[in-house]
Amino acid sequence: MDKKKILIIDDSPFTRKLIKDMIEEEPDLEVIDTASNGLEGLKKVLKQKPDLITLDLEMPEMDGFTLLRFIMA
Known part of the structure; x- marks a missing residue:
């Protein structure tokens, strides 16, 4: 079984x-x-296409809610 690829996003x-x-x-x-x-x-999401993402909601430059909206669009 292939491993699930995870991207961690946190400030x-x-x-x-x-x-x-x-x-x-x-x-x-x-x-x-x-x-x-x-x-x-x-x-990194667009380039690497992770299976799962851990996402902090309060971050500089772009918060987690905004990032999630871009990913889900």
């Missing part, structure tokens, strides 16, 4: 690391990349 380096460490404990999940704001996250 806190500590939180990104914490989420990454938890995800990597699961053998069927793989963190493919991280982003520190919504704008960077949008670029």
Whole structure:
């Protein structure tokens, strides 16, 4: 079975690391990349096509709600 590809989008380096460490404990999940704001996250979503995204709602440049609207459009 292929691993599910996950993109972590959060402005806190500590939180990104914490989420990454938890995800990597699961053998069927793989963190493919991280982003520190919504704008960077949008670029990575469009380029890498992750299966799952963890998304912080309050971030600089583009908040999580705005990013989600772009992804869902």
